[in-house]
Amino acid sequence: MAGVAAAALAAGMAQAEDGAEVAAKFGALESVRQISLSTDGTKIAFIAPQDDGGARLMVADLAGDGVPKAILAQRPGPETLRSCSWVLATRLVCRNSVVYDYGGLLLPISRLFVLDSDGNNVKRLSAGTGSDTVGAVSLTGGSVIDWSVPGKPGHVLLTRFFVPQQAAQVGIKRDVSGFGVEDVDVTSLQRFTLERPVAEADEYISDGQGTVRIMAVAPRDAGGESRGQISYSFRMPGSREWKSLSRVTMNAAGRFEGFRPAAIDPARNLAYGFQSVNGAKALYTMALDGTGKQDLVLAREGVDVDELITIGRNQRVVGASYATDRRLVEFFDPALKKLGAGLAKALPGQPSITFIDSSDDGKLLMLASSDVDPGMFYRYDPATHQLAPLLPMRAQLQGVAMGEMKSVTYPAADGTMIPAYLTLPPGSSGKNLPAIVMPHGGPSSRDEWGFDWLVQFFAVRGYAVLQPNFRGSSGYGSDWYQRNGFQSWRTAIGDVNDAGRWLQAQGIAAKGKLAIVGWSYGGYAALQSSVLDPDLFKAIVAVAPVTDLQRLRTESSRLGRTFIGEGSQVVTDGSPALNASRIKAPVLLFHGDRDINVDIGHSREMEDRLRAAGTAVTLVTFPGLDHQLVSSTARTRLLADSDAFLRKALGL
Numbered sequence: 001m002a003g004v005a006a007a008a009l010a011a012g013m014a015q016a017e018d019g020a021e022v023a024a025k026f027g028a029l030e031s032v033r034q035i036s037l038s039t040d041g042t043k044i045a046f047i048a049p050q051d052d053g054g055a056r057l058m059v060a061d062l063a064g065d066g067v068p069k070a071i072l073a074q075r076p077g078p079e080t081l082r083s084c085s086w087v088l089a090t091r092l093v094c095r096n097s098v099v100y101d102y103g104g105l106l107l108p109i110s111r112l113f114v115l116d117s118d119g120n121n122v123k124r125l126s127a128g129t130g131s132d133t134v135g136a137v138s139l140t141g142g143s144v145i146d147w148s149v150p151g152k153p154g155h156v157l158l159t160r161f162f163v164p165q166q167a168a169q170v171g172i173k174r175d176v177s178g179f180g181v182e183d184v185d186v187t188s189l190q191r192f193t194l195e196r197p198v199a200e201a202d203e204y205i206s207d208g209q210g211t212v213r214i215m216a217v218a219p220r221d222a223g224g225e226s227r228g229q230i231s232y233s234f235r236m237p238g239s240r241e242w243k244s245l246s247r248v249t250m251n252a253a254g255r256f257e258g259f260r261p262a263a264i265d266p267a268r269n270l271a272y273g274f275q276s277v278n279g280a281k282a283l284y285t286m287a288l289d290g291t292g293k294q295d296l297v298l299a300r301e302g303v304d305v306d307e308l309i310t311i312g313r314n315q316r317v318v319g320a321s322y323a324t325d326r327r328l329v330e331f332f333d334p335a336l337k338k339l340g341a342g343l344a345k346a347l348p349g350q351p352s353i354t355f356i357d358s359s360d361d362g363k364l365l366m367l368a369s370s371d372v373d374p375g376m377f378y379r380y381d382p383a384t385h386q387l388a389p390l391l392p393m394r395a396q397l398q399g400v401a402m403g404e405m406k407s408v409t410y411p412a413a414d415g416t417m418i419p420a421y422l423t424l425p426p427g428s429s430g431k432n433l434p435a436i437v438m439p440h441g442g443p444s445s446r447d448e449w450g451f452d453w454l455v456q457f458f459a460v461r462g463y464a465v466l467q468p469n470f471r472g473s474s475g476y477g478s479d480w481y482q483r484n485g486f487q488s489w490r491t492a493i494g495d496v497n498d499a500g501r502w503l504q505a506q507g508i509a510a511k512g513k514l515a516i517v518g519w520s521y522g523g524y525a526a527l528q529s530s531v532l533d534p535d536l537f538k539a540i541v542a543v544a545p546v547t548d549l550q551r552l553r554t555e556s557s558r559l560g561r562t563f564i565g566e567g568s569q570v571v572t573d574g575s576p577a578l579n580a581s582r583i584k585a586p587v588l589l590f591h592g593d594r595d596i597n598v599d600i601g602h603s604r605e606m607e608d609r610l611r612a613a614g615t616a617v618t619l620v621t622f623p624g625l626d627h628q629l630v631s632s633t634a635r636t637r638l639l640a641d642s643d644a645f646l647r648k649a650l651g652l
Contacts, residue, residue, distance in 0.1 A: 027637075045057065046068070081095075091114060143159050154187050161178075221558070228559050231244070245288075258275055259274075325407035326407075406421065416471070425460065434509070437514070439468060471488065472492035487565035513650045517542075540583070540588070590619075591603040591622070620638075
C-alpha cells in the first residue's frame with residue numbers, strides 16, 4: 001500500500017509540475033484558422049493566427065518547394081483576419097473583421113479585400129461608404145455568393161447593402177438603399193449592379209454559374225426589427241421575374257418552420273433546402289419550374305439533417321450530414337463516397353474525413369481528424385491517387401496522448417435517457433476520479449464527437465469529463481429541443497445536474513470531487529445548476545456566461561426576446577444572478593470586455609451578487625477580447641487558473 005501511495009503522490013506531483021506546460025500546449029491557438037486550395041490545385045493559402053493577436057496569411061506552392069511563405073502580416077489589435085479563398089490561380093479574396101466601439105455599443109464590422117498570391121496588389125473589394133453616406137453605416141462588406149461567372153474569369157457575385165448617399169454635384173439625397181448583388185472584377189475592381197437593392201431583402205442564392213435564382217425577403221416592423229418571417233422567391237431559367245417559392249416562420253422556441261432553401265442545382269433546375277418532417281429537420285429538393293414539387297432527399301427519425309455539403313467554386317452539392325453519436329455523411333457523389341470511406345480506413349486511427357475545397361481539375365483539400373487528434377490537412381490528386389500530408393491543425397499537440405471520447409447515456413430524473421460524451425484521462429481505469437460536467441453553449445447547439453481542446457486539457461490533467469446533450473439541445477428534433485434551453489431551463493438544467501449524479505452513482509466521480517465548467521450558455525448552465533441543487537457541485541467555472549435573463553432581453557432584438565421568453569418563472573427564477581444567494585460552491589468567472597455575444601456586464605453583475613451573498617468568487621477579465629477569447633495567452637491563463645482553482649476547491 002505504501003508503494004501505491006508513493007506512486008500516486010509521484011503522479012500528482014508530476015501533474016502539478018507540468019500543469020503550466022500542458023496549459024500552454026492546449027491554450028495555444030490552432031496552427032491553421034482557415035485554409036483553401038487554389039483554382040489550379042497547385043497552391044494552398046492558410047491563415048496562421050499568432051499567439052498574442054494578429055495573424056499571417058501563408059501561401060505554399062505545392063508544385064514547388066511546398067514551404068509556406070508569409071504574404072501578409074496582421075499586427076496584434078482589434079482586427080481579425082477571418083478567411084481567404086482563391087478566385088483565380090493567382091488572386092485571393094479575404095475577409096477582415098473588427099469589433100467597433102460606437103459610443104459604448106459594440107458593433108461587428110467586416111470588410112473584404114483582394115490581393116495577389118505573392119502579397120502584392122492589395123485592394124479593398126467591399127464597396128465604400130464614404131463621406132457622402134447619409135444616416136446609415138453598412139456593418140457587412142458583403143459576401144461572395146458565386147465564385148465563378150461563366151465567360152468572366154476573375155469575376156464574383158458579391159452581395160452589398162446599399163445605403164443612402166448624397167449626390168455630390170447637386171446635394172440631393174439619392175433614394176438607393178437595401179440589399180442587392182454586384183458583379184465585381186477582382187482585378188480591375190470594376191463593378192455593376194446585377195440585382196438592384198431591395199429594402200427588406202435578406203439573402204440571395206446563386207446557381208454557381210453566375211445567375212441569381214433565389215431571393216429572401218424578411219419583413220420588418222416599424223422599429224426596423226425582423227418579424228420572424230422570411231419569404232423566398234425564385235426565378236425560372238432565363239427569366240428576371242420573381243415568383244413565390246416558400247415562406248418560413250420562426251416559432252416561439254426559435255426553430256424555423258417551412259422550406260428554407262440553401263443551394264441550387266442548375267442542371268436539374270431545383271433547390272436543396274431544409275424543413276421539418278415528423279418534428280426533425282430533413283433535406284428536400286424543390287423544383288424551380290413553378291410546380292412547387294418537393295422530394296424528400298434525406299431524413300433520419302429523431303435526428304436533424306442539418307448540414308448541406310458543397311464543394312468547389314461552383315459550390316456543387318455533393319452530400320448532407322447529421323449527427324447521432326458521431327457525425328455521419330451521406331454522399332450523393334459516388335466517387336466522393338468511395339474515396340471518403342477508403343481514406344478513413346487507410347489513415348491511422350480511422351479518422352473522420354472532411355472535404356474542404358477542390359480545384360477546377362478535381363484535386364481535393366481535406367482534413368482527417370478524430371477525438372484524440374486535432375487533425376492533419378491533406379491534398380488528394382485523383383489523377384495520380386496521391387495523398388500528400390500538408391499541415392497539422394495544432395502543431396503544439398502532436399504526440400500528446402489524449403483521452404478517448406465515448407458515447408454514453410444516463411437517466412434523467414423522469415427516466416428519459418440523455419445522450420452524452422464521456423472522456424477519461426489517458427490510461428485511466430475510469431473510477432474514483434475528479435470529474436467535470438461540461439454543458440455546451442448555445443443553447444441552440446449540441447456537443448459532437450471530435451477533438452475539443454478544453455475537454456482534452458482537463459482529461460490530460462486527470463479529470464473525467466462528461467458532456468451532456470440535455471433536453472434543449474439542437475440536433476435531436478423539436479421534441480428534444482422543447483422550448484429551448486432558456487424557456488425550458490428547468491428541464492435542461494435538471495438534465496445537467498443528473499449528469500453529475502450519474503458520474504457519482506457510477507463511481508467515476510470520487511466523493512466530493514465533482515465540478516462543473518461551461519462557456520456561454522454552458523456558463524449559464526454551470527451557475528444555474530447550483531441554483532437548482534446548491535450541494536451537488538463543489539466548484540463552478542463559467543466562461544462568458546449569461547447570468548441575468550432580463551438583462552439579456554434588454555440587450556436583444558425582438559426575435560431574441562421571443563426566444564428567451566418572459567414571465568417570472570423564466571426571467572427571474574431562471575437567472576443565476578437573481579438567485580445568487582442559493583449558490584454555495586466557489587465560482588471562477590472569465591470574460592472578455594469586447595464580447596458582443598454576452599456583454600461582460602453579466603459577469604460583473606454575477607460577481608457583485610455572489611460577493612454580496614458571501615460566496616467566494618473571482619472574475620478574470622481579458623481586455624480587448626471577444627466571446628471566443630482568441631488569444632494563446634488568455635486561453636493558457638484560463639486553463640491554468642481553472643485547473644488550479646478546481647484542484648484547490650476539490651482538495652486534490
